[in-house]
Amino acid sequence: MFTGIVEEMGTIRSIRRGAHSAVLSIGAELILSDLKIGDSVAVNGVCLTATGKDSGGFTADVMHETLDRSSLGALVPGSRVNLERAMAADGRFGGHIVSGHIDGTGTIAALRQDDNAVWYTVKTPVSLLRYIVEKGSVTIDGISLTVADLEPDRFSVSVIPHTAAVTILGQKRAGDIVNLETDIIGKYVEKLLRPEPEAQPQSGITLDFLVQNGF
CATH class of the missing domain: 2.40.30.20 (Elongation Factor Tu (Ef-tu); domain 3)
Incomplete structure (x- = not known):
């Protein structure tokens, strides 16, 4: 869960592209202070998981669905990106409820x-x-x-x-x-x-019923 209050601008260091996926290496400073592997980070509003970390940034995998639905596929080395760590339980809710799941x-x-x-x-x-x-x-x-x-x-x-x-x-x-x-x-x-669709009545005729009745 995020708030939409950007903590810092990072920079795309490199992109390793697969057939329908990518691995982003993102340069950052402020958010690295307590970032751990497995933590969620919003990158231009997209919730990604930190899969690696070094003194100058972190890496994150981007799957096919995310590339299709967001603008992350257009990033190139040197692109600037908005970064926000997941909201801490004791933090101030400065923006609004943001899931990081792009529509x-x-x-x-x-x-x-x-x-x-x-x-x-x-x-x-x-x-x-x-x-x-x-x-x-x-x-x-x-x-x-x-x-x-x-x-x-x-x-x-x-x-x-x-x-x-x-x-x-x-x-x-x-x-x-x-x-x-x-x-x-x-x-x-x-x-x-939104009303749920009404369940269609079932006939009760099964394969066992047909066999038992000579069909």
């Missing part, structure tokens, strides 16, 4: 300066927009943000200078792909309210 991706459609803030407009499929509400929470590349505006095929967030400076969002431009995780509460509510 899909969006495309930055436009950026607009608004005094000291920058508006980012993200175009994304309707299948994700149904879980995004104005003034609700959304996670963009692992960053907990508030939805400031909502349209039929896109949404917008207003980002303060601090957030842009300490995350990779400040380096994003129109056309860039971002990872999106919608509010987990909305998805659970929809599941609970």
Whole structure:
């Protein structure tokens, strides 16, 4: 479980690609202080498991499903990434409930300066927009943000200078792909309210019944 409060920006040191998978080596500093092999780390909002660690960073495996659903497949050595360790039980909940399980991706459609803030407009499929509400929470590349505006095929967030400076969002431009995780509460509510399909009545005719009756 994460909060969407990015702890530091790391750097992709190397990528070892398989047929449908990859192993990322990620340079980091702050999060290494208590990171152990097996711990969860959100990398651009994607929950990965640390499989190795050295004095300058850690490694993590990325499976086929993750590459298909997220933007991690587009990373190259030198790419900057947002990093957050799993939330400690005694920590402050500064953002919102973030699982690290990406729902899909969006495309930055436009950026607009608004005094000291920058508006980012993200175009994304309707299948994700149904879980995004104005003034609700959304996670963009692992960053907990508030939805400031909502349209039929896109949404917008207003980002303060601090957030842009300490995350990779400040380096994003129109056309860039971002990872999106919608509010987990909305998805659970929809599941609970959706009626279960009625069980189809069974005929009671089995192979044993047919044999016993001469068929």
